[in-house]
Amino acid sequence: MSEVDPQTPPVGEEIHLPGPTLIPIMTAVGITCIVIGTTINWLISILGVIIFVITAGIWIRDVRHDIDELPEEHAHH
Secondary structure: OOOOOOOOOOOOOOOOOOOOOOHHHHHHHHHHHHHHHHHOOHHHHHHHHHHHHHHHHHHHHHHHHHHHOOOHHHOOO
């Protein structure tokens, strides 16, 4: 076996971990409200759509911000 673990990043390279967030949970709540609202009450579905659109937008914005902070050699072309 090699002394260097192939999954270990090179020396000096930082491992990126996203910060803690409730956005994925709130997105799931929105989707759940959409599904439940189709059988119980359309107002619940409308509330779910609003929650989903807002949280998905925030999530996409955060991911784009994280991608912009990556070093140039990791950026998408």
